[in-house]
Amino acid sequence: MLTMNQPITKKQLGIFIIVVGLGGDLLLLVIGRLGVGAWGGIGPVERMLLLAGLGVALMGLPMLRQGTMPAAAREAPHHTIVDAWFAPVADPTHPWLWIGRGLALLALLAFLFYLGVYIVYAIDLFHWPYDYDQGESFELYDAILHSQGKWPYRDADVYPFYASNYPPVFHLLTLLFFPLLGQRLLAGRILSFIISLLTAAAIGWTVRRRVGGIFIPLLSALAYTASNFVYHIGPLCRQHLTMILLETLAVFFIAGTEDEKHGMRNTLLGLGFLFIAGYTKQLSVFTAAAIFGYLFLRSPQRAIGFVMIFGALFVWVFLAINWVTDGQWWLNTISANVNEFMFPQLIALVKSWFKIHTLFVLLALGYTFYEAYFGQFSVYSLWFVCVLGTGLMSGKWGAGEAYWISSVAAAIILSGFTVGKVRDWLVDNRPQWSQTFVVLVPLLFLVQSTRMLHLPTSGPLFGTLARVLGVAGHSAYADYPYYDAVGYSQVGHLMLPRDHEGGAKIMDYVRSTDKPVFSEEAAFTMLGGKPVVTNPTQLLNLYNNGLLDITELEAMIRREDFGLVIMRAQFYPPPILAAIGQHYGLVEHIPMNGFNYIIMQPLGRSE
Numbered sequence: 001m002l003t004m005n006q007p008i009t010k011k012q013l014g015i016f017i018i019v020v021g022l023g024g025d026l027l028l029l030v031i032g033r034l035g036v037g038a039w040g041g042i043g044p045v046e047r048m049l050l051l052a053g054l055g056v057a058l059m060g061l062p063m064l065r066q067g068t069m070p071a072a073a074r075e076a077p078h079h080t081i082v083d084a085w086f087a088p089v090a091d092p093t094h095p096w097l098w099i100g101r102g103l104a105l106l107a108l109l110a111f112l113f114y115l116g117v118y119i120v121y122a123i124d125l126f127h128w129p130y131d132y133d134q135g136e137s138f139e140l141y142d143a144i145l146h147s148q149g150k151w152p153y154r155d156a157d158v159y160p161f162y163a164s165n166y167p168p169v170f171h172l173l174t175l176l177f178f179p180l181l182g183q184r185l186l187a188g189r190i191l192s193f194i195i196s197l198l199t200a201a202a203i204g205w206t207v208r209r210r211v212g213g214i215f216i217p218l219l220s221a222l223a224y225t226a227s228n229f230v231y232h233i234g235p236l237c238r239q240h241l242t243m244i245l246l247e248t249l250a251v252f253f254i255a256g257t258e259d260e261k262h263g264m265r266n267t268l269l270g271l272g273f274l275f276i277a278g279y280t281k282q283l284s285v286f287t288a289a290a291i292f293g294y295l296f297l298r299s300p301q302r303a304i305g306f307v308m309i310f311g312a313l314f315v316w317v318f319l320a321i322n323w324v325t326d327g328q329w330w331l332n333t334i335s336a337n338v339n340e341f342m343f344p345q346l347i348a349l350v351k352s353w354f355k356i357h358t359l360f361v362l363l364a365l366g367y368t369f370y371e372a373y374f375g376q377f378s379v380y381s382l383w384f385v386c387v388l389g390t391g392l393m394s395g396k397w398g399a400g401e402a403y404w405i406s407s408v409a410a411a412i413i414l415s416g417f418t419v420g421k422v423r424d425w426l427v428d429n430r431p432q433w434s435q436t437f438v439v440l441v442p443l444l445f446l447v448q449s450t451r452m453l454h455l456p457t458s459g460p461l462f463g464t465l466a467r468v469l470g471v472a473g474h475s476a477y478a479d480y481p482y483y484d485a486v487g488y489s490q491v492g493h494l495m496l497p498r499d500h501e502g503g504a505k506i507m508d509y510v511r512s513t514d515k516p517v518f519s520e521e522a523a524f525t526m527l528g529g530k531p532v533v534t535n536p537t538q539l540l541n542l543y544n545n546g547l548l549d550i551t552e553l554e555a556m557i558r559r560e561d562f563g564l565v566i567m568r569a570q571f572y573p574p575p576i577l578a579a580i581g582q583h584y585g586l587v588e589h590i591p592m593n594g595f596n597y598i599i600m601q602p603l604g605r606s607e
Contacts, residue, residue, distance in 0.1 A: 007070035008297045010376075014063030021057030025050050062373050072297035073376035076255035079211050079420030100438035104215060107442045110449035111219060114226035117455050122193045122235035124494045126186055130503050130523045132593065133491055134569060136185055136237040137522035138535050142166065143174035144183050144526075153321070153328040156542055157549040159556070160516075161534045163332045165541065169246075169280040170239030185523060188237030196234040199245040199409065200224040206252055206413050211420035219445055220416040227408050228356050228454050228484060229401045232491040239281055240402045246277035247287040248409055251383050254291050258298065271310055278314060282333065283390050283403065290386035294379040336541040339397040346395030352486050353391065353404045359448035360408065363415035370421075380417065384410035398537060401486075456494050457481040478594035490594065502592030506566065509587075509599055513563030518580075520567045533562070536571040543573035554579050560602040567598045583607075 028049055063071075131137050142152040142164045152164035152171070170191075177187035204221030211217065224230055234241060253270035257263055274291055277284035292310075295303035322329040354361055368381040387406035394403035419441055426433050457466035457474065458481035466472040466483060476484035482493035510517055510528035519525050522532045534553070542548035550573055556562065557579040565584045570577055584600035591597075 005299060005301045007072065007299065010063045010066035010069045010071050013071040013297070014060040014066075017060030017063070018057045021053045021055070021060065024056070025053035028053070059372075066373075070297075070376055072294055072382075073371075073378050074258050074298070076380065077210050077378050077417050077421070079417060079424045096435035096439055100435075100442060103439060103446055104442035107219065107445040107449060108215075108222075110446060111222035111226050114231070114449070114452065114454075115222055118225050118231050118234065120456070121231065121492065121494065122189070125189055125235045128495050128499075129185065129527060130506075130592075131185075131521040132495075133233070133236050133238065134521065134571075135537065136188070137526065138164065138532075138538075139166065139171065139237050139239060140174065140183070140185055140188050141522050141526065141532050142168070143171040143178075143188065146171050147175040147178060147183070151321075151325045151328070153325040153332050155326075155328060156332075156535070156539055158552055159533075160531055161539065161553050162532060163328065163535055163538050163542070165332045165336055165538050166239055167279040167281060167333065169276055170242045173242065174237070183526075185237050189235050192233075192238060192241055193235045195245050196225060196230060196241050199241065199248055202245065202248045202252065203409060203412055206248070207416035207420075211416055211423075216416050216419050216441075220412050223360065223412050223445075223448075224409060226449070226452050227405070228452055228486050228489075228492070229353075229405050229408060231454060232489060233402050233405075236491075238402070240405065243277050243281040243284050244406050244409055246273045246280060247284055247383075247387075247406055250274040250277060250287060250291060251379055251410075254294065255379050257295065267306070271306065275310065275314060279317070282337070283393065283406075286386045286390045287383060287406065289389075290379065290383040293386070294377070294382050297377065331547060332538065332542075336538065336545055336547055338545055339399075339541065340544075341395045342397060343395060345399075346392065349394045349401055349404065350391070352401065353407070356452055356485060357408055357411060358451055359444055360411040360415045363418040364411035367414045367418045367421070378417075380410060380413055384414055398541070452485060454484040454486070454492060455482070457483050480594065493594075495593070499592050502590045502597070505590050506592070506597060506599065509564055509566075515561065515563030517564045517566065518557070518562040519565075520569065520571065524566055534572075536569075539576070540571050540573055548573065550575055558583055558607040560584075560604070560606045563602070565598075565600040567600070568595050570598075 125132055141162075145152045146168060152162070152168075154163045156163040170188075174188045174191055177191055181187040181190065200221040203224050204217040207220040208214070208217035225234070230241070250270045250273035253266040253273065256266040257270065259266055270291065274284065274288055277287065292303060292307055295306060318329070364381075364384050368384055371377050371381045384407060387410055390406050391404040393399060394401065423437065426437055453469065453471070454476075455465060455469075455471075456462040457472050463472065463481075466474075466481075471483040474483045476482050476487065476489045477491075477493055480493035480496070484492050506524055507527060510519075510524050510530065516533055517525050517528065517530050518533055520536050522535075525532050539548060539550075543550065554575060557576065560583050562584075565580055567580075572580075580600065583603055583605055585603045587599045587601050589596045590599060
């Protein structure tokens with residue numbers, strides 16, 4: 001029987017999971033019949049969903065035998081029986097100990113190498129004044145609007161046809177760097193880079209608090225910046241990694257929610273960071289599910305109280321922003337974000353995620369399995385499970401590998417916990433295996449480092465290493481001298497002199513006209529002292545959802561009110577592209593950053 005002030009038991013949780021799995025299958029069948037009118041068979045997608053529902057139900061069955069054991073642990077795992085390097089070794093001169101230390105040094109050097117590559121990449125991007133990844137300059141422009149006391153959630157039907165679909169926290173943080181760095185992409189890039197390092201530090205500190213020692217926490221921290229996914233977007237003017245730092249901190253403090261001295265402080269800090277994460281990016285909803293799910297498992301009554309207070313405050317702020325923006329906040333951040341789902345894209349990203357982070361994912365799954373069927377859930381294992389949902393959202397149009405980084409952070413933390421758990425078990429039960437463990441752990445991390453290989457392949461240092469590693473001459477993107485174990489990747493390479501020459505050439509065109517410039521990237525217009533016109537992907541989102549009136553924009557194009565058109569990916573609504581094709585002619589293709597930028601000027605056919 002469920003009592004609201006007592007922890008949920010494993011048996012109760014198992015029953016709930018079974019009901020959810022089978023109930024989901026039943027609901028799918030009912031909706032299918034109601035929607036189609038006559039059941040016409042089960043297609044591949046329906047079959048996959050039905051099997052997933054059955055799989056969920058089967059996962060709940062073993063929990064039934066655990067009876068009244070609380071489903072969630074009272075406190076975060078602590079695996080610190082020994083405060084030594086891995087495990088005590090009876091003979092400090094044993095050759096296996098020295099082999100283990102040698103392998104540990106190699107593993108540490110490998111992950112430090114990735115940190116060095118990351119820093120080189122970041123510094124190179126700090127000198128690049130234009131978009132490296134499309135959308136960076138629009139994030140910067142959001143910050144500029146906030147610095148002027150304006151909201152970026154605007155009516156895209158009217159000039160300058162600009163609207164943002166991202167919450168404000170990252171942009172508000174970015175503008176803090178404006179006095180020192182100016183209103184440039186550099187401000188957002190340095191902020192994002194610093195935040196990635198802070199997240200790595202938070203991961204390392206989390207592991208150290210629960211596992212002890214230095215080696216495993218240090219490798220855990222370095223593993224985050226070594227991840228190809230983190231490397232790709234870490235130094236970009238994008239808000240995603242800010243959300244992950246806030247999520248990591250939120251989970252860290254919620255893990256101490258029942259601390260005898262600081263329980264309430266930890267809870268408030270955890271919920272505070274979660275609140276800010278929610279106004280950094282909408283995807284933090286999956287971390288919210290993990291945190292409130294954990295609180296509910298511990299005490300349903302207490303959790304419901306926190307949910308009501310948190311929800312009321314969150315909704316109040318949401319409605320306040322919506323009111324002051326005349327409904328544009330809801331329109332642009334919620335309604336316009338319903339995009340096409342592409343299963344091939346999702347499958348490709350899942351493969352890359354597992355291929356690159358194999359050790360961390362397997363250890364995290366193993367630790368979660370242990371807590372599910374032999375122990376009690378920690379908030380960290382629940383976080384890992386829930387943010388897999390964030391990754392699944394990467395199948396949406398406009399999404400990408402960044403959606404998997406929350407699960408990477410959670411997996412790294414759980415892998416550190418796994419090492420501590422195994423170490424403690426050996427101390428208590430198999431101390432004679434300590435020498436093997438001392439060798440095995442660094443060896444596994446060393447093997448994992450080979451799966452994350454990414455580096456420039458030219459220059460005295462990197463060119464030599466690339467030849468030694470057998471990746472010289474390989475290219476992850478276009479003909480840039482850069483290798484990435486992910487395979488194809490539009491980001492990660494260093495810029496070449498030809499890219500800077502291409503950017504300067506585009507800027508010459510921008511400065512040559514006195515009229516507004518219709519540019520798919522805002523960096524050109526901002527650097528040219530011209531107004532930012534449109535946010536192409538957001539216009540396309542609005543258009544595809546039937547939320548955009550293109551009448552005024554199309555009329556301006558047909559009147560040839562813009563002195564120049566610059567496009568790269570042509571992410572505009574089809575009627576806009578058609579109008580441009582009828583009234584603007586190609587002047588030049590300018591190669592830059594692996595793309596051909598299309599430069600067009602008016603044809604003199606104004607309507």
